[in-house]
Structure formats: structure tokens, C-alpha cells
Ligand SMILES: Cc1cc2nc3c(=O)[nH]c(=O)nc-3n(C[C@H](O)[C@H](O)[C@H](O)COP(=O)(O)OP(=O)(O)OC[C@H]3O[C@@H](n4cnc5c(N)ncnc54)[C@H](O)[C@@H]3O)c2cc1C
């Protein structure tokens with residue numbers, strides 16, 4: 122298995138020690154680049170943030186990622202930039218580093234390389250200064266000493282007075298270099314297919330292989346559970362899994378579409394789902410985490426599935442040349458058990474577009490507003506005509522062993538007036554639909570209480586009652 126990439130501007134050809142060697146280990150142990158730090162080793166703190174540059178047509182785009190849970194295979198054909206690359210040819214600091222100095226954005230400095238790299242990704246992508254967007258971009262970088270005021274000030278300084286950096290000067294050279302290294306070399310342990318048919322063929326031949334899309338779940342199996350995984354099939358280069366196709370009635374979202382790429386496509390159609398996506402993990406997580414991985418992991422607390430179930434999404438599964446479509450709610454059978462055969466993978470998700478008369482609301486409840494897993498997530502899709510509930514779909518995450526529809530609650534509301542009295546009568550049905558558990562995120566009693574409150578919140582926001590609880594998408598901070 123040979124991985125070819127650019128480390129800064131230097132071409133590299135490396136043989137990882139295993140298919141699951143992390144980029145962070147590779148940097149610190151093999152490349153002796155110790156500027157990138159390890160904090161949590163699970164994608165939470167951002168100390169290990171590096172930036173990946175990749176071709177997007179004939180342009181370059183940059184993504185901040187957590188090197189602690191990315192495997193070296195994910196570097197294939199890309200440019201990897203660490204804090205060591207930011208020094209300018211004349212020895213001066215990069216503008217984002219200089220701004221951190223001027224704004225007093227660093228004290229102990231453990232978090233600083235990661236923060237600088239998150240800012241650098243924004244700088245390279247030409248982001249304009251916007252306080253809310255920058256808070257989102259930095260939500261995956263924990264800093265315990267300085268606090269975020271000076272860091273945001275640094276971001277403002279750097280983005281407002283942009284000047285060409287060494288990466289601008291060498292842009293054409295970088296594009297040419299990336300075009301020339303996009304070769305690949307499969308071995309018995311590691312496969313990196315480029316198309317869905319190729320993936321189908323390889324997976325059919327190696328049904329015991331672990332699929333790795335963004336690796337934001339799989340990475341933790343390695344760093345936290347010390348699992349040895351082989352063979353691995355990397356999905357990040359499967360081009361046709363990364364497409365979003367819009368038809369008059371649907372969005373068809375390839376399983377390999379990252380949440381960062383899905384967010385702008387979802388925002389005009391389903392703003393509440395977009396707001397959930399904005400709070401899913403951090404920028405570093407959303408830059409690699411895929412919708413397919415969020416579904417296929419079968420987690421009871423994944424944020425995408427309850428929204429998608431309430432919207433009436435359909436899953437497309439593929440094994441070899443055979444495709445089958447499945448309502449998403451039927452995919453989740455029991456904890457850790459999904460309706461997926463050996464050698465079968467998630468190819469796409471069909472999501473209906475808005476229809477007249479229907480309203481959609483989704484609410485994520487977590488202890489921390491940003492970068493936190495949901496204690497519960499309620500998604501409500503309701504069709505009201507003349508004040509009566511004609512149809513509805515309610516789904517919750519965090520209330521059962523799988524993401525699940527609230528069929529009894531739905532039945533209690535269908536055909537009833539959309540009124541406070543109907544809501545009050547339906548709320549007790551939620552504990553018939555779900556038997557929530559107590560864990561470190563919330564008690565069963567809290568979950569049951571909040572689930573009912575969210576149903577009422579949905580009613581308040583979609584009826585004529587005064588709307589005082591609304592959180593909208595637009596980069597605005599809300600109260601969750
Ligand atoms: C710090 C951190 C914060 C997080 N925050 C959130 C959060 O707020 N909300 C949330 O929902 N999740 C969160 N997650 C979990 C994770 O990021 C998401 O579930 C993500 O969408 C997984 O996608 P991935 O591409 O990284 O999956 P991977 O890790 O690559 O894969 C996950 C699972 O799906 C399988 N798989 C992947 N693609 C396919 C496919 N096409 N077909 C079949 N199987 C497939 C893999 O084999 C594996 O079993 C967080 C994770 C971390 C580390």
C-alpha cells in the first residue's frame with residue numbers, strides 16, 4: 122500500500138505501517154513534525170487539526186480535519202499542511218499566526234497550532250470575516266487558557282487584511298503536483314476504489330472488510346479500542362458517492378457526501394435539518410463525516426437519521442450490481458443491527474423536497490451547544506389543513522435503542538385539531554412509543570419530559586400561537 126501526497130510542497134510516497142495508521146502518528150513519529158499536538162485522540166479537542174488541500178476541478182479547496190482520527194490512506198492524492206508549513210519563505214509568520222500574536226490569542230499554546238490551522242483553512246478558502254461563521258469554524262478547537270475573544274479578534278484581523286501567502290505564490294505548481302500524484306496502489310489490506318461499481322466489486326469479493334468513509338466513527342475504534350482493522354476499503358475517493366442530484370421532487374444524496382457539503386444544499390430546503398447539521402460535531406468533523414456513515418453506524422444518537430426518517434427518506438443499498446430501496450426507518454432493526462447484508466453498502470439517500478401544507482421542525486438537545494452528541498433529537502413533519510392534522514411523521518433519536526418513529530403518538534394526533542388540547546393528549550403516548558434509558562447524557566425521566574416539550578414546541582412554532590422559541594439557520598446562535 123503506497124500513499125502519495127504532498128507534505129506542504131514536498132512530494133511524499135509512504136508505506137503506512139497498517140491500514141489504520143493515523144495521520145497524527147505518521148506526522149509525529151515518521152515525519153518528526155511535532156507541532157501538531159495530541160489531546161483527546163477522539164476528534165473532540167482540535168489540538169491535532171491539520172489542513173488538507175485537494176483538487177476541486179481545476180481549483181484547490183482546503184479542509185481542516187482532525188489528524189488523530191484520520192488514517193494515512195485518506196492523504197492519497199492530497200496536500201497535507203501542518204503548522205510547520207506556515208512559516209513564509211522569508212522566515213516571517215503567516216498572516217494568521219501574526220494576527221494571533223497581535224491579538225494575544227495564545228497563552229499555553231497547546232491548542233494554538235490547531236486553532237491556527239483552523240484559521241488557516243478559512244484564510245485559504247477566502248472566507249470573509251463573519252463572527253458567527255468563525256465561531257462555527259472554531260467550535261472544534263478547545264482552548265482552556267486564552268478564551269475565544271482574542272482568538273476571534275485574531276481571525277478578524279487576519280481575514281480583513283488578507284494578503285497573498287506562500288501558498289498563493291505556489292498555487293499552479295501545487296495543482297500540477299496533485300494532478301500528477303493521483304495514482305493508486307491497492308493491496309490485500311487496503312482498497313481505495315474510485316467508483317461505486319468498483320467499490321461494489323471489491324466489497325463483494327471482501328465482504329469482511331471495514332468500510333471507512335470519513336473515519337470519524339471508525340477512527341475511534343482504533344484510537345480508543347485499539348482494534349486492528351484489515352482489510353479496509355476507503356470510500357473517500359469514490360466520486361459517484363459524493364454527488365448530490367436534485368430532481369423536481371427529491372434530493373438524491375450520495376452516501377459519501379460530507380455534512381459540510383450537504384449543509385448548503387439542505388439550508389434552502391429544510392432549514393431545521395441544516396441547523397442540526399451546523400451543530401453536528403465540529404467543522405473538522407463535518408469536513409469528513411458522511412451522511413452514509415452517520416446512517417450505517419446504526420447509532421441511536423446520530424443526528425441525521427431522525428431528521429431523515431421524519432422527512433420520509435429512502436435508502437438505496439447496493440450489493441454487486443443489485444440495488445434495493447428501503448424506507449430509512451426500516452433499516453434500523455435493533456441496537457447494533459441494521460438491515461444490511463454482507464457485501465452490501467449504502468449508496469445513496471433520497472430525501473423528498475418540501476411539499477405544500479407540510480411543516481418540518483427538528484431540535485437537537487445536548488449538554489453543550491456546539492460539538493456535542495445529542496441527549497435526544499426530535500424531528501417533526503406535520504401536514505395541517507384547516508387547523509387539522511392531515512398527516513405527520515415524528516422521529517426521535519436518543520429515546521430508544523435505534524432512531525425510531527413515534528407511531529402511537531402520530532396516531533393520537535392524525536385527524537385531530539392541531540391544538541394545545543390534542544398535544545396534551547398525545548404527549549403521554551410518547552412513553553408508549555419509547556422507553557428511554559438513563560445514561561451519562563440524560564436520565565430517562567429527563568428524556569421523556571423533554572420529548573413531550575419538543576412536541577409542544579413544534580406545535581407552538583407551527584400554529585398561530587406566539588412563536589417565542591424559534592432557532593433559525595443563518596449562522597445565528599440559538600438556545601437549542
Ligand atoms: C468529535 C466527534 C463529534 C461527533 N459529533 C456528532 C454529532 O454531533 N452528531 C452525530 O450524529 N454524530 C457525531 N459524531 C459521529 C460521526 O461523526 C458521524 O456518525 C459521522 O456521520 C460518521 O460518518 P463517517 O463518514 O465518519 O463514518 P465512518 O467512521 O467512516 O463509518 C461509520 C460506520 O459506517 C460504515 N460505513 C460508512 N460508510 C458506509 C456506506 N456507504 N455503506 C455502508 N457502511 C458504511 C463504516 O464501516 C462504519 O461502520 C461525532 C464524532 C466525533 C469523533
Ligand code: FES
Pocket residue numbers: 158159160161162163164165166167168169170187188189190
Ligand atoms: S487530539 Fe483531540 S481532536 Fe485530535
Ligand code: FES
Pocket residue numbers: 226227228229230231232233263264265266267268
Ligand atoms: S492557550 Fe492554553 S489551551 Fe489554549
